[in-house]
Amino acid sequence: MSSECKNRFATLAVHAGAAPDPATGARVTPLYLSNGFAFETPEAASDIFGLRKSGYSYGRGGNPTGAVLEKRIATLEGGTNAVTIASGQSALLVILLTLLQSGDEYVSAxxxxxxxxxxxxxxxxxxxxxxxxxxxxxLDNFEKAVTERTKAIVIESIVNPSGDVVDLAAISDIAKRHNIPLVVDNTLATPYLIRPIEYGADIVFHSLSKFIGGHGQVIGGIIVDAGKFNWAGDKRYPLLSQPWEDYGGIVLADKFPQTAFGVASRVYGMRDLGPGLSPFNSFLALTGTETLHLRMPRHVSNAQAVARHLAAHPAVAEVSYPGLENHPNHPLVKRYTPEGPGAVFTARLKGGEAAVKRLISNVKVFSHLANIGETRSLIIHPASTTHRNMPPEERLAAGLGPDVVRLSIGLEDALDLTADLDQALKD
Known part of the structure; x- marks a missing residue:
């Protein structure tokens, strides 16, 4: 890992964590479709289950295909270890359940x-x-939300769906002042655009279903441990700092000081709760990482072109893409994402919800579906789908009124995308 980290992003995206298969010489990471793994001896089996020795036991707790993906994403993010998991949603669930018990509090964006x-x-x-x-x-209101009972802060690096870039360093400072971990969903940015650990994040997670997988084939998630938070002796986090009696009294923060959160997520989140990632989805996501450095610049340049076009369109009232120079969030783009703020943003139409429905019904190149971060461009109405469960007043405050459409810009020709939107926006 240390020698790998000397390489640049593109090389790491292709090679990190991988090596020719020792049994066959296969250069592509094999797809290990096995739910169990043979032990060399009874003692080795006991040691693996007791966390005294690394190794594979049962597929729910880890798989050699997934292990390569874990090492690769951890390397790209600058973390110490990672855990693949069934979805981005389950990644967030495992993080929260590992950090918190009933009655605990946390602050979320x-x-x-x-x-x-x-x-x-x-x-x-x-x-x-x-x-x-x-x-x-x-930031002032965010700071005021943190109390003595707060045990974590959860944010996105780039906000879904508005595309706003968050001041990671400032929020990290808030977390550090209160000695609580900062959890960052880095799905929209990917480590190609932002590496939150460099700005103070303690835990990073992704939906692999989006830009990392990249092709609309995978449901998966991953948790990355920065290895920097000091869990030792901190009774607020008993899974990290207190003995696990069913594992011989092991204290994860003492046994694994730089990887404790990842180990806790695997033992509690995977072995106990059970949302493991299938080897096949690990294989597809791993393949997706190999072109991440090629796809992200195209996503961003296309998004910039489409956002500029829509901002000048007579049927559009507003475009929320901070890559535009007049957007209030643009200064943070220059600081955190100089290569662009991703490829997901919203647009508000002058014709209201009826115009949004006509647009979605009339597009031909864009696909109407709920995912983001695919090679193809996608469109949806958040107020009635992805964000429908938010209270109406909160949706409006978040810029997701009934007249707003979300776009995820893919890898097609930008001129074809703008032409498709133009014909769909005609009365």
Whole structure:
């Protein structure tokens, strides 16, 4: 890993974590379709299950194909270790359940992927994990949301769906002042555009279903441990700092000081809760990483072209893409994402919800579906789909009124995309 880290992003995206298969010489990482793995001896089996020795035991806790993906994404993000998991949603769930117990509190950005917001509300209602929402673009209010009972901060690096870039270093400073971990969903940025650990993030996660997988084939997630938060002796986080009696009294923060959160996520999140990622989805996501450095610049340049075009269109009232120079979030783009703020943004139409529905019904190149970050361009109406469970007043405050459409810009020719939108916007 240390020698790999000397290489640049493109080389790491292709090679990190991988080597020719020792049994066959296969250069592509093999797809290990096995739910169990033979042990050399009874003692080796006991040591692996007891966390005294690394190795594979049962596919729910890890797989050699997934291990290469974990090493690669951890390397690209600058983390110490990673855990592949069944979806981005389950990655967030495992992070929260590893950090929090019933009655605990945390602060979350109020501008997030709709599924994340829905999950957080459900966990509060059913499991008493209290969340306080705050606008991550208003740092004073965000700071005030943190109390002595807060045990984590959760944000997105680039906000889904508005595309706003968050001031990661400033929010990291808030987390450090209160000695709590900062959790960053880096799905829209990918490590190609932003590496949140460099700005103070303690835990990073992704939906692999988006830009990393990149082709609309995969449902998957990954958790990356920065290895920097000091969990040792901190009774607020018992899974990290207290003995696990069923594992011989092991204390993860003492045994694994630089990888403790990743180990806890694997042992509790994977072995106990069970949302493992299939080897086949790991294989597809791993393949996707090999072209990430080629796809992201095209995504960004296309998004910039489409956003500029829509901003000048007579049927469009507003475009929320901070890559545009007149956008209020543009200064943070220059600081954090000089290569561009991703490829997901919203547009507000002058004709209201009726115009949005006509647009979505009339596009021919864009696909009407709920994903983002694919090779193909996608379009959807957040207010009635991805963010429908938000209270109406919160949707409006987040810029997701009924007249707003979300676009995820793919790899097609930008002129074809703008032409498609033009014909679909005609009365």
């Amino acid at each position: 109020n501008r997030l992927f709709g599924g994340s917001l829905g999950l957080m509300r459900r966990l509060e209602e059913r499991h008493q994990l209290k969340v306080t929402f705050a606008n991550p673009l208003e």
